[in-house]
Amino acid sequence: xxxxxxxxxxxTKTLSLPHIVTLYIGAVIGxxxxxxxxxxxxKAGPASILAWLLMTILVLPMAITMGLLxxxxxxxxxxxxxxxxxxxxxxxxxxxxxxxxxxxxxxPIVAVTASHYAAVLLDWGPLQVYLAAAxxxxxxxxxxxxxxxxxxxxxxxxxxxxxxxxxxxxxxALPHAQVSHxxxxxxxxxxxxxxVAGLLFWCFIGWEAVTHLSEEFVNPEKNxxxxxxxxxxxxxxxxxxxxxxTVATHSYGLGRSEASLSVMVQLSLGPVGGxxxxxxxxxxxxxxxxxxxxxxxxxxxxxxxxxxxxxxxxLLHRKYRTPIGGLLFLTLCFALVLTVLALGxxxxxxxxxxxxxxxxxxxxxxxxxxxxxxxxxRYGRLAAWTSLIVTGALYxxxxxxxxxxxxxxxxxxxxxxxxxxxxxxxx
Numbered sequence: 001x002x003x004x005x006x007x008x009x010x011x012t013k014t015l016s017l018p019h020i021v022t023l024y025i026g027a028v029i030g031x032x033x034x035x036x037x038x039x040x041x042x043k044a045g046p047a048s049i050l051a052w053l054l055m056t057i058l059v060l061p062m063a064i065t066m067g068l069l070x071x072x073x074x075x076x077x078x079x080x081x082x083x084x085x086x087x088x089x090x091x092x093x094x095x096x097x098x099x100x101x102x103x104x105x106x107x108p109i110v111a112v113t114a115s116h117y118a119a120v121l122l123d124w125g126p127l128q129v130y131l132a133a134a135x136x137x138x139x140x141x142x143x144x145x146x147x148x149x150x151x152x153x154x155x156x157x158x159x160x161x162x163x164x165x166x167x168x169x170x171x172x173a174l175p176h177a178q179v180s181h182x183x184x185x186x187x188x189x190x191x192x193x194x195x196v197a198g199l200l201f202w203c204f205i206g207w208e209a210v211t212h213l214s215e216e217f218v219n220p221e222k223n224x225x226x227x228x229x230x231x232x233x234x235x236x237x238x239x240x241x242x243x244x245x246t247v248a249t250h251s252y253g254l255g256r257s258e259a260s261l262s263v264m265v266q267l268s269l270g271p272v273g274g275x276x277x278x279x280x281x282x283x284x285x286x287x288x289x290x291x292x293x294x295x296x297x298x299x300x301x302x303x304x305x306x307x308x309x310x311x312x313x314x315l316l317h318r319k320y321r322t323p324i325g326g327l328l329f330l331t332l333c334f335a336l337v338l339t340v341l342a343l344g345x346x347x348x349x350x351x352x353x354x355x356x357x358x359x360x361x362x363x364x365x366x367x368x369x370x371x372x373x374x375x376x377x378r379y380g381r382l383a384a385w386t387s388l389i390v391t392g393a394l395y396x397x398x399x400x401x402x403x404x405x406x407x408x409x410x411x412x413x414x415x416x417x418x419x420x421x422x423x424x425x426x427x
Contacts, residue, residue, distance in 0.1 A: 026287030038260025067228030104333030300326025
């Protein structure tokens with residue numbers, strides 16, 4: 001079929017609607033579902049479920065904006081391509097680098113998180129934790145070498161298991177739910193609900209990652225938006241159900257908030273529930289890493305095509321037509337970041353602030369592009385404006401890490417200026 005044929009020199013269209021949906025779910029449902037329901041409930045009490053509901057509504061325009069842009073302009077460059085079309089190459093390349101330099105730190109953080117869950121169950125030491133994280137990253141990179149058709153099939157199985165386990169957790173908690181756990185409803189004031197809403201934004205980041213795979217969508221005009229809507233509905237239902245049952249069973253507080261899902265599952269399943277949550281953590285983290293490594297390797301490929309990255313970033317595998325240049329760059333970065341973490345030069349809490357800032361900057365660029373490129377769609381432009389207002393309002397609260405994208409932008413501008421001055425003039 002024509003839709004599944006490879007481009008003469010580019011990427012192959014292999015991702016159907018089910019693959020797209022599972023990639024979106026895998027990118028968005030991260031370790032936050034294991035950590036934040038309990039922390040949010042501890043900070044805002046039962047009213048935290050209103051914050052979950054609010055963020056579910058607010059992030060929908062963001063997801064729709066990314067889906068509409070992917071449908072209209074499918075490209076491995078993702079958000080950077082949208083910004084390039086709207087505002088020119090300089091800003092497009094800048095946003096591309098924002099995303100590309102997020103993943104070398106973000107993926108190891110997620111892999112180490114998965115390893116820590118395994119360490120609790122298997123009594124591992126620090127060396128085993130980082131070796132396991134390295135193996136997770138290496139396995140996902142290897143899957144992506146063989147193509148997104150292989151990676152997306154694995155993703156479909158993994159996401160299916162994640163959904164099944166989270167549904168099991170909710171069902172297991174139902175007999176222990178009590179109405180009395182919802183009073184007092186706002187024990188810490190309404191300001192705490194607003195603060196929790198900002199915290200929960202991190203649970204819904206991920207829509208931008210799959211835009212970088214849109215060049216490989218089968219029928220992107222139809223499937224990109226459908227994939228966003230299906231996945232957004234599933235993600236919202238899962239998040240809200242887990243958060244609601246966390247409050248209804250009071251599986252938080254007294255030092256239990258960071259493991260609230262485990263506490264909730266063990267109400268019915270006992271110690272075996274700890275193993276279920278540990279396996280869930282591994283699945284969730286593998287799915288997230290898979291989506292982001294696939295996306296980042298393709299933005300590296302796109303930047304090389306645009307001349308904004310070294311040429312070897314654009315190398316494709318001769319047989320599988322996958323971006324092995326970008327995958328090699330990421331692998332080298334992963335080795336460096338894991339080494340820095342293992343040596344204790346920086347901890348996860350501080351490191352995570354840097355990719356968070358560049359993800360925010362990427363979203364802001366995508367929203368600005370959506371306002372320009374979706375002029376003909378009233379709903380598209382409304383979604384883009386709503387997303388821009390939400391992300392722009394939250395950006396100042398990032399603190400010192402908000403400077404990281406500005407540093408990247410400054411270095412890129414200096415590199416471009418130097419490149420122009422070193423190119424010999426033609427006679």
